[in-house]
Amino acid sequence: MNEHPEKETGTLPAQDGSRIAVSFLFFGLAVAVAAFSAMLFMDLSRQSVGLLVIALSIVLLLMGIPVGVAMLGAAVVGLWAISGGRVVTSTLKSVAYDSTASWSYSVIPMFILMGMLLWRSGLTASAFETARRWLGWLPGGLAVSTNFAGATLAASSGSTIGITYALGRVSIPEMLRSGYHPQLAVGSVAAAGTLGQIIPPSLLLVIYAGAASVPVGQQLLAGVVPGLILAFAFAAMIIVYAMIRPEVAPRIDMRAITWRMRWQSLAGILPVACVVLLVIGGLFAGIFTATEAGVFGMLAALVFGVAHQIRQGASMAEIVEMLRVSVIGTLQGTASIFLLIIGVAALARVMALSQVPNMLASGILDLGLGRVELLLILILVYLILGMFMDTLAMMLLTIPVLLIPLRTVGVDPLWFGVFLVVMAEVGLLTPPLGILTFIVHRIASDPQANLGTPISLTTVFKGVAPFALTALAVLILLIFVPGIVTWLPGASLAR
Numbered sequence: 001m002n003e004h005p006e007k008e009t010g011t012l013p014a015q016d017g018s019r020i021a022v023s024f025l026f027f028g029l030a031v032a033v034a035a036f037s038a039m040l041f042m043d044l045s046r047q048s049v050g051l052l053v054i055a056l057s058i059v060l061l062l063m064g065i066p067v068g069v070a071m072l073g074a075a076v077v078g079l080w081a082i083s084g085g086r087v088v089t090s091t092l093k094s095v096a097y098d099s100t101a102s103w104s105y106s107v108i109p110m111f112i113l114m115g116m117l118l119w120r121s122g123l124t125a126s127a128f129e130t131a132r133r134w135l136g137w138l139p140g141g142l143a144v145s146t147n148f149a150g151a152t153l154a155a156s157s158g159s160t161i162g163i164t165y166a167l168g169r170v171s172i173p174e175m176l177r178s179g180y181h182p183q184l185a186v187g188s189v190a191a192a193g194t195l196g197q198i199i200p201p202s203l204l205l206v207i208y209a210g211a212a213s214v215p216v217g218q219q220l221l222a223g224v225v226p227g228l229i230l231a232f233a234f235a236a237m238i239i240v241y242a243m244i245r246p247e248v249a250p251r252i253d254m255r256a257i258t259w260r261m262r263w264q265s266l267a268g269i270l271p272v273a274c275v276v277l278l279v280i281g282g283l284f285a286g287i288f289t290a291t292e293a294g295v296f297g298m299l300a301a302l303v304f305g306v307a308h309q310i311r312q313g314a315s316m317a318e319i320v321e322m323l324r325v326s327v328i329g330t331l332q333g334t335a336s337i338f339l340l341i342i343g344v345a346a347l348a349r350v351m352a353l354s355q356v357p358n359m360l361a362s363g364i365l366d367l368g369l370g371r372v373e374l375l376l377i378l379i380l381v382y383l384i385l386g387m388f389m390d391t392l393a394m395m396l397l398t399i400p401v402l403l404i405p406l407r408t409v410g411v412d413p414l415w416f417g418v419f420l421v422v423m424a425e426v427g428l429l430t431p432p433l434g435i436l437t438f439i440v441h442r443i444a445s446d447p448q449a450n451l452g453t454p455i456s457l458t459t460v461f462k463g464v465a466p467f468a469l470t471a472l473a474v475l476i477l478l479i480f481v482p483g484i485v486t487w488l489p490g491a492s493l494a495r
Contacts, residue, residue, distance in 0.1 A: 046082055050354025053078035057347065057397055067393040068336075071343030078350040091349060099345030100338045103291060105210050109334045110294030111201040114301045116326035118272060119166065121305030122312065126268030127152045128170045133257050133265045140242030140249040142178060143188035144235045146171040150192025151231040152269060154199040155276040160428065164193030164436055168443035173451055181248035182444070182455045184241070187463025190440045191234050194425040194471070199227035201279060201294065204395065204424060207337065208417040211344055211399045216290035217283050218489035222414045223421065224280065225488055230422070230474050237470045271304035284492045340392055348400035358404060371409045375479050378402075379423065379472065386427025395424055415485045419475065426471050429464040437464055 044052070053074050060070035079088045131145035131152070138144050146167055153163045168189045175185040197204040200220040209219035242249035279297040282288035288296060309319050369377070385394045399420075406416055428436040437460045444455040478484055 044081070046354045047356055047359050049078055049081045050351060050356035053347070053350050053354070054356070054397070054401065066339070067396070068339035068341075068343035070393075071340075071347045071396065075343070075346035075350045078354065079346075082350070082353050091346060095345050095349070096342050099342050102210055105206070105338075105341065107201075107206055107216060107291045107294040108203060108337055109330055110291065110298045111203060111206065112333045113326060113330040114201070114275065114294065114298040116329045117298070117301040117305040117323075118275065120322045120326050121301075121308050123271050123301075123305060123308050126265070127272065128167060128174075130265040130269050132174075133262045136252050136257070137254045138239055138242075139246070139251070140184065140238040141252060141254075142171065142175045142180060143184055143238045143242070143249060146175075146188045147192050147231060147234045147238065150189075150195050151199060151227070152272060152276075154195040154197075154227065155201075155272075155280070160193050160196035160425070160436065163196045164189060164439050165443065167192055168440055169449065172440075172444055172449045176451050176453065178252050179250040182450075182453065182459050183463035184238070184248050185463070186440050186444050186455060186460045187465075187467055188234075188238060189443075190429055190436045190460070190464045191467035191471075193436050193439075194428060194467075195227060195231055197421055197425055198223050198230060198418070200224060200283075201297070202421065203337065204391070204421045205417055206290070207341065207392070208395065208399065208420060210341065211348070211396065212403060212413050212417065214413045214417065217288075217293070218492070219414055219417050220290060221280075221283055221489045221492050222418050222485050225484055226418050226422070226474070226478060229477075229484065230471060233470050233474050234467060237466060241466065271300075271308065275300050275304070284488070286492065340396060344396040344400065347397070351400040356401060369409065371411055372479060374406070374409055375411070375419065376476075378419075379475065382420075382423040382427065383430065386423070386430055391424040391427055394427060395420055412482065412486055414489055415478075415482050418485045419478065422471060422475050422478075426468050426475075429468045429471075437461055440464075 056074040056077065057071055060074060065073070076088055076092070079091055127149040128145060131149040132142060135141050135145045135148060149171070150163050150167055153166060171189055172185050175188075176182065196202075200223050202220065202223055205219050205223050206216055208214075209216040238249075275297050278300055279288075279293045282293045282296065283290065305322070306319060309322060314322075382394065382398075385398075402416075403413065407413070437457070441455070441457050441460045444450050444460065
């Protein structure tokens with residue numbers, strides 16, 4: 001007789017999961033080998049090779065191959081099939097330098113370092129408390145505070161995951177302690193994190209601008225108004241939900257919070273506000289290019305961060321360690337992003353040679369699809385892709401394919417950048433990948449965060465569902481009123 005039946009039964013799901021994973025791996029390998037063999041040994045048309053390159057990229061991504069490596073590998077096979085080994089050699093020699101040695105991409109390490117300095121120095125920690133003191137009286141006030149704290153952090157760091165961690169550790173236990181339903185608590189944290197790549201500075205918008213060959217400064221400004229609309233839409237949804245079901249978000253007692261305390265709390269976010277005004281204001285006024293705005297924002301974050309550490313009594317060794325960790329994080333983040341850029345540049349070259357984008361553009365014209373119809377179809381396409389693909393992979397795989405068809409029906413590339421980033425952020429919330437939901441679940445699994453009340457992954461997915469639907473509603477608004485996106489870049493002097 002088995003003395004530990006619970007141990008035996010507990011291993012069966014793991015064994016089944018391993019078998020499924022191994023089976024999927026072998027299936028993916030078989031598909032990849034088939035696509036590889038077809039491109040190299042069969043007499044295929046250029047369009048057929050281009051379509052097989054896209055399919056091979058998707059299979060490699062689903063197998064867990066890093067995004068940049070998957071795209072570069074599929075592109076090399078496609079280039080060999082279309083133009084031979086000499087073109088592959090020349091492409092590999094040039095693409096790494098030509099695709100990344102761009103003035104527009106120099107803003108990436110600046111934005112990453114700016115966010116790292118604000119986060120590691122502790123300047124972002126006070127955003128939730130300030131929002132709580134000012135907005136806590138509203139229905140669902142703590143969730144609304146979390147939402148606007150996320151918008152504030154988004155405008156200073158642009159790191160979706162960093163914002164989610166910073167807010168989750170503080171706001172989830174605060175909401176649960178006040179009697180909030182776990183679904184609303186975790187859902188509002190995940191939704192606030194999505195604002196990190198819509199409100200500038202946004203690395204996704206910078207990467208898109210480089211891939212689509214549009215001005216970085218104008219592309220960043222294009223995300224300001226939609227990002228604010230999304231933040232207010234989330235807040236409105238929370239307030240209405242809390243009014244309909246007050247038991248999910250009990251009102252908190254604000255009598256102990258005086259106006260003096262509210263005004264004093266603003267001092268805590270003043271450095272962050274200065275960085276935001278410097279970056280966005282400088283871009284709008286045409287004082288800075290995007291790269292210059294990133295440099296000045298980084299320098300301001302450095303000065304404010306070090307000053308904050310000194311006020312907190314940190315030693316010189318602790319300040320140096322903060323700077324060291326920030327720089328290392330910046331180098332790692334920049335290197336990973338540049339590998340992605342190299343992969344998408346190689347893939348774009350294959351798409352140009354294969355004429356697949358032109359074929360799609362002709363097909364769309366033959367079908368008679370207009371701008372609105374095509375974009376509504378793309379919402380469904382990106383929702384499906386977001387279920388299986390990483391955010392950056394989804395973006396970079398489709399940009400080279402869709403730009404020509406979109407221009408054919410009159411879609412502004414600046415507008416499409418915002419559309420694409422919003423869809424990418426929705427993909428961070430929806431199952432089965434939904435990386436933000438897993439991050440929030442990990443935070444909420446900590447007994448110090450959940451106050452001893454277990455929160456399941458199902459609870460997190462249910463919590464983010466209303467926010468994902470709200471984001472899609474905002475996206476449909478942008479489709480029918482595109483001027484919301486293009487107004488600010490058009491009114492600015494951004495270069």
